[in-house]
Amino acid sequence: MPRILRTLLTDELLTRIHDRAAAHDRDNTFPHDDLRELADAGYLRAFVPADLGGAGLTLEEVSREQARLATAAPATALAVNMHLVVTGLAALLVGRGDDTTAFILRDAAAGEVFAFGNSEAGNDLVMFGSRTRAERQADGGYRFSGTKIFTSLSPVWTRLATFGLDEEHPDGPRLVHGVVGRDGTTTKDDWDTLGMRATQSATTVLDGARAEPEHVYRSLPPGPSGDSFVFALFATFEVLLAAVYTGIGRRALELGAEATRRRTSFKYDGRPYSQDPDIRWKVAEAALAQDGAELQVFALARDVDEQADHGARWFAQLVGLKVRATETARTVVDLALRVSGGGAYFTGSELTRLYRDVLAGIYHPSDDESAHGTVATSILGPLEE
Structure with missing residues (x-):
């Protein structure tokens, strides 16, 4: 039997998004209407399991949708990509029996918008090292201080997946991964680029941004990892x-x-x-x-x-x-x-x-x-x- 690939994006929705793309690029503005319509279509819950109210799409299905969205508006697709990566990795882990990121799927089902705060200027180790300081709190939570670049969805995200280095960890230095909210963060108005302008991937400054204990999902030694x-x-x-x-x-x-x-x-x-x-x-x-x-x-x-x-x-x-x-x-x-x-x-x-x-x-x-x-x-x- 042929495989049935599910879809959430209609041709009519993609046409409207396409028609707005040139103006957002010209004016260097975030596509708020695109995000609203994508949310209304259930697209921000694409990876969220059906039992939480999402579509429960596979990675192949979402990748096909992202290619379609990019034909209409590349910057909108790239911006939404960051939310989908966070929710997609959570869905992949939960689907394989690891519930440490299950809270991400619950939050996405409730309407939270996720972004990535990982990239740092001058950090060519990328995910295997960090210039950001992660300070463990008495209750097991963490506070992060540092500067993250290329933070897509910067005007609208409500949850930021980020990481930093805990140099005081009792088991030796650890890269700590968790999710913070807007408190303790500042978004710079510095996104004026050659292309992908509507992503509004501005710089984010973390100044003691707190991840609750239940929102800290990994503590790994620096360097490559098979985790x-x-x-x-x-x-x-x-x-x-x-x-x-x-x-x-x-x-x-x-x-x-x-x-x-x-x-x-x-x-x-x-x-x-x-x-x-x-x-x-x-x-x-x-x-x-x-x-x-x-x-x-x-x-x-x-x-x-x-x-x-x-x-x-x-x-x-x-x-x-x-x-x-x-x-x-x-x-x-x-x-x-x-x-x-x-x-x-x-x-x-x-x-x-x-x-x-x-x-x-x-x-x-x-x-x-x-x-x-x-x-x-x-x-x-x-x-x-």
Whole structure:
């Protein structure tokens, strides 16, 4: 029997979101109407189990939805992605018998909006080290102090998943992961970027932000870890991120193909450029890349859902997916621009916006250097001392 993939996003909703995207990019504003409509559609509860009032979608189903949302508005998709990553990792852990993050699903069911406060300027260890101070409280809770960058959903989040280093832990330094509220945090007005402007991923300053004891879900030694939380984080983050950029490529290919049918060639007696062999080659090149990107994203998402056995190469598969998906999206957008003519160079062009948005893929973890190191180690073993 064919698999039935569930969906929450209607074509009508995606059209409305698409129609607002250009203005949010131009004005550098957060898409409040998009978020409201997505919440009304139950999309912020996509990973929440049905018994809590959510849709209970799988990672593959949500990744397919994220690709569709990104074709309408990449920045909206990337912003919502952070909420979905937090709730998705919680759903993955709970589904495998680990209830330490079950409170996230309950809070999401009640309408809380989650964001990530993990990235730090100058921290190339990313999740395996932190400049943020985590101070244990007498009741087992923690207070976090530090500066986090690229905090998507900054105007609207109500819960922030974050982490910091507890250097006074009795068992030695520990990276402590938990969820804080708005108290003890300040959001800077510093998001004025080349692309992905509507994400409003401003800097967040933590000044004693408190995680209650029941909201502290991991305390791990610094450095790489085989803990199930780390796998859940990488699996949901990298797959859903790849889905967003794959959606950008999908839309760019559509726009490029439309342009070749619309433009006519003086050289070829007024025939459309879609009949020019050189242009057709470029469109085919973009489609070849895009087809491969779509297949790999959804296949690896399904492997996560079905607990496929990639053994020691799981992390290599996940970080490799991110690099391939974001680089492929850049290639497809570039080819779409090349076949669309000079009109695509003007700021009112949707392709121009996609060209700026897709560049953000360079900066998400894992970066090229880290990913290549992970993949090399998975094949060749670690570097010798």
